[in-house]
């Protein structure tokens with residue numbers, strides 16, 4: 001494997017006295033789609049947020065592109081080529097779709113035009129809604145907006161937290177297709193957190209299974225899909 | 239009729255002063271969810287800096303009339319902004335992420351510190367100035383009563399409108415304004431997009447203080463007397479304006495300011511001057527009880 005784009009080594013994260021991540025190690029190579037699956041409350045979102053420095057890892061190291069980013073302030077990390085579409089989408093409800101997208105490009109100081117074009121090619125629905133207040137979008141449209149906004153900074157690593165949550169199967173398939181397309185056409189590296197383990201493992205090159213703050217399994221998507229214990233626990237036994 | 243028109247003019251020019259201060263309360267509340275109790279005293283500092291600036295400029299014989307006022311305004315805005323920035327840095331930022339009441343208590347402390355600082359350094363006596371801008375127009379004559387529109391009132395209204403226009407443009411059209419609105423709507427997300435939220439909060443205090451300085455200059459020029467204690471009463475009225483307009487809403491702050499200015503002026507004109515402050519405080523209480531989200535405010539949605 002080539003040198004990793006993201007390397008998480010033995011990271012522990014606490015909420016007060018509660019240890020949400022207990023020595024997690026995950027690597028993501030450039031151009032890979034890696035998925036992290038696990039039950040509710042396993043610590044998946046905490047891991048994505050810890051990469052962004054909020055909350056901060058109490059121990060362990062996080063390196064991005066060879067640089068140690070463990071102690072950097074969140075806004076520095078997010079300017080260094082990492083973007084996140086977080087749990088709950090967190091679009092700015094009282095801004096227009098257009099302004100939400102501009103926010104994505106704002107701090108990197110790049111020209112937003114190519115990003116806007118890309119967003120509208122990927123999700124034509126957003127073009128129709130460009131002037132609309134983002135808070136009035138449907139759940140699926142908000143998810144598209146959250147992903148498109150994250151892409152506006154032209155990140156090398158995209159962190160996606162449960163993009164299919166609460167969406168109709170058709171919409172969720174659209175979103176997965178968009179992720180695959182981005183990965184194949186632009187070489188975007190993706191770390192994808194999903195409850196929908198079946199779809200995620202099919203899409204991803206590799207996967208990790210997180211159980212109450214610990215990585216218990218890892219392997220290629222195909223390997224994990226084939227394991228009976230994974231099927232029982234995360235795929236509803238089919 | 240003529241008497242009412244006169245009150246309208248007086249009320250609007252007073253209301254604009256309240257509106258300028260109310261913006262500072264509402265912006266800070268919007269972005270960090272605290273009532274900055276020291277903001278009235280920042281206004282008072284702005285008035286004192288204007289006074290000092292005015293004495294320096296006019297006694298030096300550098301300028302007079304409108305030129306002097308513009309210069310005083312600029313100096314007062316710059317230095318008051320520095321005070322606003324410092325207050326946030328010293329008294330509020332270290333408490334961010336601490337329990338909810340901590341910055342509130344710190345703000346009350348800051349208010350006392352600023353008042354005492356001015357009282358000690360400038361003295362407790364009331365400071366009068368000579369009128370800088372005189373004259374005006376009689377716009378209507380009814381019997382013996384003449385409706386006056388003073389040059390000073392025109393100046394207050396025009397300056398405020400220009401400042402408000404610039405401010406509105408800043409908030410709605412610029413990158414900085416967008417970052418401020420993003421922090422107000424979801425600070426954590428703003429930082430996930432690479433926004434330096436501490437810096438954005440600092441800038442919010444700086445802008446709020448600069449607007450309070452404009453109000454301070456206008457107050458000084460209009461009333462001609464200030465003391466270290468004006469920040470309290472004017473501050474509470476401006477806070478009432480922000481609550482009446484809907485705390486967190488910028489147009490609401492201006493609307494609330496105008497309404498408080500008008501209510502206070504009409505109350506003094508038709509009922510009782512002695513109890514004019516009671517009018518403002520009654521409105522604060524009535525709003526909080528019956529309409530806590532104010533005229534243009536949003537119902538507070540629990541953030542997830």
Ligand SMILES: Nc1ncnc2c1ncn2[C@@H]1O[C@H](COP(=O)(O)OP(=O)(O)O)[C@@H](O)[C@H]1O
Nearest residue numbers: 015018020038039040041042043044045046047
């Ligand atoms: N802000 C928080 N404060 C305290 N505990 C939290 C917070 N966020 C998450 N947790 C706890 O940390 C654990 C992991 O949560 P999370 O990372 O959201 O899991 P997942 O995304 O896998 O569902 C859970 O037990 C959750 O209750």
Ligand SMILES: [Mg+2]
Nearest residue numbers: 044045046087
């Ligand atoms: Mg989660």
